[in-house]
Amino acid sequence: MPSRLVIAIDGPSGSGKSSTARGVARALDLSYLDTGAMYRAVAVAFLDAGVAPQDEAGVIAATVAADIQISLDPDDRWVRVNGRDVTTEIREPRVAQHVSAVSTLAACRENLVARQRTLMDADPRGCVAEGRDVTTVIYPDADVRVLLTADPQARLARRGGELGARVNTEQLRDQVLRRDADDSKLVDFTHAADGVHLLDTTHLSLDEVIRAVVALAKEIA
Numbered sequence: 125m126p127s128r129l130v131i132a133i134d135g136p137s138g139s140g141k142s143s144t145a146r147g148v149a150r151a152l153d154l155s156y157l158d159t160g161a162m163y164r165a166v167a168v169a170f171l172d173a174g175v176a177p178q179d180e181a182g183v184i185a186a187t188v189a190a191d192i193q194i195s196l197d198p199d200d201r202w203v204r205v206n207g208r209d210v211t212t213e214i215r216e217p218r219v220a221q222h223v224s225a226v227s228t229l230a231a232c233r234e235n236l237v238a239r240q241r242t243l244m245d246a247d248p249r250g251c252v253a254e255g256r257d258v259t260t261v262i263y264p265d266a267d268v269r270v271l272l273t274a275d276p277q278a279r280l281a282r283r284g285g286e287l288g289a290r291v292n293t294e295q296l297r298d299q300v301l302r303r304d305a306d307d308s309k310l311v312d313f314t315h316a317a318d319g320v321h322l323l324d325t326t327h328l329s330l331d332e333v334i335r336a337v338v339a340l341a342k343e344i345a
């Protein structure tokens with residue numbers, strides 16, 4: 125394996141990106157970047173500022189102004205925006221409902237992509253980063269690039285298992301299926317680009333998925 129290793133993982137909601145990326149980062153002693161947490165942090169920032177999701181100029185201004193601090197430790201996840209810890213808040217349904225207002229604006233993406241590249245380069249050991257455009261836009265030169273997929277029913281069941289009674293069926297479908305449809309307007313995370321390994325996780329356990337990605341990393345001379 126190279127002395128510095130970069131692994132990029134993309135996929136739709138509930139495909140297992142975060143859990144897999146954290147497991148791989150632990151197994152290979154690398155830093156971990158949750159790029160989606162940064163989009164979510166910006167959503168909190170614009171909502172906090174009273175900006176309406178339809179106000180594109182307001183959402184862009186909130187993105188550019190957002191001071192985002194994020195942990196790169198797979199065992200200690202936290203994120204702060206504009207000095208406030210929003211680690212728990214970014215997982216709330218109101219954030220999932222409005223985060224696509226950020227991800228569907230090219231200017232917001234450009235701003236976040238530049239920061240994400242810098243964060244991926246911060247640790248000399250290397251990084252495992254996950255999101256929607258890590259394999260294609262943020263780090264197309266990553267040593268290992270993986271697109272995780274899973275059937276919609278499996279993804280709904282996984283996300284439903286996590287959120288439990290906090291959401292009803294309609295809210296669950298909104299968080300997974302509607303969000304994927306909106307988020308894929310500017311980036312493609314359903315087809316594997318050239319050189320990207322496609323891994324269907326529908327019938328795999330989380331451990332099996334982590335082992336498959338670690339094996340791909342170990343194949344590198």
Ligand SMILES: Nc1ncnc2c1ncn2[C@@H]1O[C@H](COP(=O)(O)OP(=O)(O)OP(=O)(O)O)[C@@H](O)[C@H]1O
Nearest residue numbers: 136137138139140141142143282286325328329330
């Ligand atoms: N292969 C798997 N088999 C069963 N459950 C899984 C698998 N991978 C992940 N999970 C579970 O599915 C849920 C969603 O996983 P995770 O948060 O990693 O997905 P994600 O792709 O990052 O989703 P999102 O983009 O919506 O944040 C978690 O509860 C996780 O433990």
Ligand SMILES: Nc1ccn([C@H]2C[C@H](O)[C@@H](COP(=O)(O)O)O2)c(=O)n1
Nearest residue numbers: 159160161163223227255256257307
């Ligand atoms: N590289 C990325 C990462 C995330 N997004 C968008 C899409 C999601 O709706 C939102 C939150 O991501 P999640 O926490 O669910 O992984 O951020 C994106 O467009 N590009």
